[in-house]
Amino acid sequence: MSPWGAPPVQWLKRQFSQAPFVSTRRVWPTGVRLAVLVVLFLLVTGLAAGMRSVAGDNPVLSLTFGVAAAVIALAVYAAAVRFLEQRPVSELDTAGAVPTLRRGALVGLGLFTATLALIALSGGYGTRGGVSVGGAFTVLGMMVGVAVVEEILFRGIVFRLVEQLAGTLGALAVSGVLFGALHLVNSGATVWGALAIAVEAGLMLGAAYAATRTLWLPIGLHLGWNFAVSGVFGVTVSGNQDMPAGLFHSVLSGPAAITGGDFGPEASVFAILVCAVPAVVFLRSAKRRGRLHSRGRLRSEETRTVS
Known part of the structure; x- marks a missing residue:
């Protein structure tokens, strides 16, 4: 039974209604x-991290716990927003969620593949060892939980609510900087890598949310990119050098500006350039749809809401 006394499935449907x-x-x-x-979501993040730790390198446990962490995060966010903001959670409207997630994941995978192709053309890419299908599934499970929890925290909470206080541009800056700073805790973190993440991922994912006003597209982009980095090509993701082996084991060599160095390809100039393209496309789309908001407009709307 849910905390409200209704069967769990019925309770979940009500949260996303x-x-x-x-x-x-x-x-x-x-x-x-x-x-x-x-x-609240720092607690959820801690719970998800604990579940990943328990799953370890086991692909079945990783997939199971990753999906469970994602469902818990989505349900907690939806219930909290309905309670605190007294509104339907439109950013998690389940209508069209699956195709939007799929499209975002494919775009994210394609963006990283393009980044790695540019590194390869510069002579900085090679492979070593065999193929690990189990490792790919392990990483997929981990990244499902990571993508959902982080996108809810940084786009659903930080971006969306800071936008009400400082407008869209302020929200892009704040959520991007905080998102980059989060990656400083990783074992191979560098200041440059965190700045690169803030620009390429923070800006692109924030712009994706601004253009669509749904969390499904940023979640899909985040998942597709992260899975491609570590789950498919087996390179370091965001300075985290303790990830399980992916499908392939790639080796990067050459200048850190090209390969990203110890932080991984996300600190490469190519990653910044590749991600800048969809970021601009999303921002132009947001502007065309009237979804770039000023501080004054959102503050006046909030005042009318709470009056």
Whole structure:
């Protein structure tokens, strides 16, 4: 049974329902909601990290725990937003979720493949060892949980609520910087790598959310990119040098500006250039659809909401 006494499946359906919402309480100010949701999702992030640790290199456990972490994160976010903001969680509308996730994952995989191809053309790419199918599935499970939890935290919470306080450009800057800073805790982290992540991933994923106002596309992009990095090509992802072996075992050599050095290809100038293209496309789409918001406009809308 769920905390509300309804069967779990019925309770989940209600959290993601887009039916008109009957408000039962006053909506808290944006700053308070931001703080509460960030703290809540730091706890969820810790839970997901613990589940990954227990799963280890076991592909079955990794897939199982990865999907479980994703479902828990989605359910917690949906329930928290409905309670704190008294509205349907439109950014997780399940209508069209699967094709949007699939499209995002394919684009993310393609973007990293293009990045690695440019590194290879520069003479910095090679392979070593055999193929590890089990390793690929292990990484896939890990990245399902990572993509969902991080996109909810950085785009669903930080970007969305900072946008209400500082507008779209302010939200892009804040969420991007914080997203890059998160990767400084990884074993092979560098300041340059964190800055590169802030620009290439933080900006692209924030722009994807701004253009579509759905979390499914950023989640798909994040998953496809991360799985391609470590699960398919077996190179270091975001300075995390303790990842299981992927499908292939790739070896990079040459200047750090080209290969990314110890941080991995995400610190390569090619990654920044490749990800800049969809970021610009998404921002242009957001502008065309009237989804780039100023601080004053969003603050006035919030005032009307809570009045």
